[in-house]
Each structure stands twice: as structure tokens, then as C-alpha cells.
Amino acid sequence: MSELLSQDEIDALFDALTTGEIDVKEIQEEEKKQAVKEYNFARPAKFSREHLRTLEIMCENYARLVSNYLSGYLRIGIPVQVISAEAMTFSEFNNSLSNPVVLAILDVKPLTGPMLLELSPNLCFAFMERILGGAGRGMEKIREFTAIESTILDKIVQKMVSLLREPWENVIEMRPRLNKIETNSQFINLIAPNEMVALVTFNIAFGGIEGLMNLCIPHIVIEPVMDKINTRFRFQSGNDSDEIRVDKNVEALLKRTNIPxxxxxxxxxxxxxxxxxxxxxxxxxxxxxxxxxxxxxxxxxxxxxxxxxxxxxxxxxxxxxxxxxxxx
Structure with missing residues (x-):
């Protein structure tokens, strides 16, 4: 309900109209003017807050899966947390990369186009040192990867890429696959510079080392399923399939159980x-x-x-x- 004016305020308003301090025509013209909303054509708003929030929730599930995998594989607790989810142009993301870079190019069939997964090189060196029997301290000076190190890194990233399937299952039956790992960001021209992307940033803590992991999701890739990337659809789909999924998981575990x-x-x-x-x-x-x-x-x-x-x-x-x- 609007606030009622007192008698003194009403008298002051009539006096202002009489003396010309308030122009009725000017007020009417201002009301007729339409509100103009600014639009930045260089950064079109293709990802809403709802989209980014849903992607962040999906990636929190992915972070849990990656943490479980790395902790089991490297025999040490490795927490992985989502820091942020934001929209930017691909050129902004590409310009933030340093060389050498660990950038996995992913095929995400049936979607068309690549997603990108970037890992901190220092973390990668720490992982490999741990696998090869060291303490996992990383490198003081980042260098190029050797052939053996590239093979080990490829195996780790392949598993991390395969873990993307579960977080996306309520949106699309994705079949993620590692295409290749690029170590020079200057050679990455798979996506138009002005294409909008959603960048989800993770923090990975490994012993005394912390590093970032970025998942770059181009809008053009997930555009066919954008209507499903919202929390309402995700939770409705999850509630309908939770019981079936649990039954299937229990059945699969039982089938793999060894019985004397x-x-x-x-x-x-x-x-x-x-x-x-x-x-x-x-x-x-x-x-x-x-x-x-x-x-x-x-x-x-x-x-x-x-x-x-x-x-x-x-x-x-x-x-x-x-x-x-x-x-x-």
C-alpha cells in the first residue's frame, strides 16, 4: 500500500503546482519514456545467473569425484573445491594462460565442439613425482614435459575426463573423451575469440602445494541443452531417478562381489x-x-x-x- 500524504504535504504540493515549480507536462513526458537497458555486444549475456549456479552445483559433484580418484590413486588426501563460476569471452580465458600449459581438449559427444580442462603445471609435476616414488613437492622452475611424464599425465587426465559423465547425466548422456593435451596456449584456436564461455575454477590442495584447475565450457557447445541447465530441472530429474540409480549401483556392486x-x-x-x-x-x-x-x-x-x-x-x-x- 502506498504511503498517505498528510494535509501539510498536500497543501505544499498544490502550492508548487500553482507557482510553476512542478511542471505536470514534464512529469507526464518522463513517464512515457521507456527505460533503456545497456547491452554490451562485445560480451553478450548468454549465461544467466541461474545457468552459472547450476553449472557450479554440477561441478561440485565433479570436484568430489576428482578428489576421490586422486586421493585413491596417489594414496594421500587431496581436497578439490569449486571456487567460482563466471562468464567471459574465450579470448579473456586464453590470454590468462601461461606457457607451458596443461590444457586438455575434450570431445563431449553427442554435443558438438570441444570443452577445455586446464591444470596447473606445478600440480601435474607434483602428481608425477608422487607416482614415481617421490614426496610430491612439485617443481621450482616449470619446464616442458618429457615423453614419460606426458604418458603418465595422459593417463591421469583421461580418468579425470571420464568422471565428467556422472555430473552431466541429468542434462545429457555425455560421452566425454580426451582428444589431446596441448602444452602451448598459442596454438589453441578451436573457439572464436569473442565466443562466450562459462569458466568454472577449482582449487586442488596436494600436500603443501595448491593449484587451480579450470573447466572451460563454450556456450556454443552446450546451447542445445541450455534449457535443462537450471536447478529446478536438475533437482526434479534427480528426484525421479535417484531411487533407480541407487538400485542399479547396488546391483552393479553385488555383481562384482567375489563369493567363496x-x-x-x-x-x-x-x-x-x-x-x-x-x-x-x-x-x-x-x-x-x-x-x-x-x-x-x-x-x-x-x-x-x-x-x-x-x-x-x-x-x-x-x-x-x-x-x-x-x-x-
Whole structure:
């Protein structure tokens, strides 16, 4: 509700109109003028705040996956955190790169065009020193990578690139793949200089070393799925598929679980004296007839009745009966 004027304020307003201090026509003309919004054609606003916020949330998931991978691979805790997500032109990003640079060029099928993943060279040298048995202190002076170092780095980056699949699964079934690693930023001309990109910056802490990792996402690459890059769509999709995804993950883990299997020919009992007197060629009589099936255990659970035999010159059993319980 608008604020009510007092009688003194009303009288002052009429006096101003009478003396000409306030021009009614001028007020009306100003109200008719349309508000003009500035637009920078050199930096078109293709990424809204909602887009950047959603990309930041997706990359927080990616940071967790990268942290788990690096911590397990290098046998040391390596926290990875998202620092910022901002929009800029590709030329601004490219001009901020130093040489040598570790810049992975990614294919993100079915999307058309590349994404870029940039790693701090000092961090890369620290990772390789750790892998090769050192403490992982990095390099005081950055140099070019040797052939062996490039091979090791390629393996690490390939795994980090593959981890992009999960954070994007609610937007698109992405198939990320490492195309190549470029070490000279001057040769990177895959994207137009004035093309807008979203730059997500991560901080990686490795022992006493900290470095940055940047994920460069060109607008032209993700333009076909921009309508899905918002928090509302992401959380709705996530809620619908969370239960199915958990079931599939549990099923996949169970299928990879190793289970001990054992076939028991039979059992018997004897005294300690009899056990100590056993010698080669002695015969131990079991509690099972020769024509009866033997017990087959899965873990500690009796699941099958089987008959022994030979298959491809190896001992084997053939399932003759499946034992089912009410809770199976």
C-alpha cells in the first residue's frame, strides 16, 4: 500500500503546482519514456545467473569425484573445491594462460565442439613425482614435459575426463573423451575469440602445494541443452531417478562381489590319537554313500546338491538340485 500524504504535504504540493515549480507536462513526458537497458555486444549475456549456479552445483559433484580418484590413486588426501563460476569471452580465458600449459581438449559427444580442462603445471609435476616414488613437492622452475611424464599425465587426465559423465547425466548422456593435451596456449584456436564461455575454477590442495584447475565450457557447445541447465530441472530429474540409480549401483556392486564357493565331499569324526597316527595312503571313511550327492556351499549357506566329475581335465561339479528357502 502506498504511503498517505498528510494535509501539510498536500497543501505544499498544490502550492508548487500553482507557482510553476512542478511542471505536470514534464512529469507526464518522463513517464512515457521507456527505460533503456545497456547491452554490451562485445560480451553478450548468454549465461544467466541461474545457468552459472547450476553449472557450479554440477561441478561440485565433479570436484568430489576428482578428489576421490586422486586421493585413491596417489594414496594421500587431496581436497578439490569449486571456487567460482563466471562468464567471459574465450579470448579473456586464453590470454590468462601461461606457457607451458596443461590444457586438455575434450570431445563431449553427442554435443558438438570441444570443452577445455586446464591444470596447473606445478600440480601435474607434483602428481608425477608422487607416482614415481617421490614426496610430491612439485617443481621450482616449470619446464616442458618429457615423453614419460606426458604418458603418465595422459593417463591421469583421461580418468579425470571420464568422471565428467556422472555430473552431466541429468542434462545429457555425455560421452566425454580426451582428444589431446596441448602444452602451448598459442596454438589453441578451436573457439572464436569473442565466443562466450562459462569458466568454472577449482582449487586442488596436494600436500603443501595448491593449484587451480579450470573447466572451460563454450556456450556454443552446450546451447542445445541450455534449457535443462537450471536447478529446478536438475533437482526434479534427480528426484525421479535417484531411487533407480541407487538400485542399479547396488546391483552393479553385488555383481562384482567375489563369493567363496566350496563343495564338501563329506564329514567324519576321529580322536586326536587317530589324527596323529595318520600316514600317506591311509583311507578316511566319510559319512556319505558313494552314489549320493555332495553339498555345495555359497559362502556359508548350503545352496545346491551336486555330483563330482571332471571337465576339461579339471575337477568339477554338476548341479543336481537347488535348495530354496522361504526367504530366498
Amino acid at each position: 564357493l566350496r563343495a564338501v565331499l563329506g564329514t567324519t569324526t576321529m580322536t586326536v590319537r587317530e589324527f596323529l597316527q595318520l600316514e600317506v595312503d591311509d583311507v578316511i571313511m566319510l559319512d556319505r554313500e558313494i552314489n549320493s550327492y555332495i553339498d555345495f556351499y555359497v559362502g556359508n549357506v548350503l545352496k545346491f546338491k551336486v555330483s563330482p566329475g571332471v571337465y576339461k581335465n579339471k575337477s568339477a561339479v554338476q548341479i543336481k538340485e537347488i535348495l530354496r528357502k522361504e526367504d530366498d
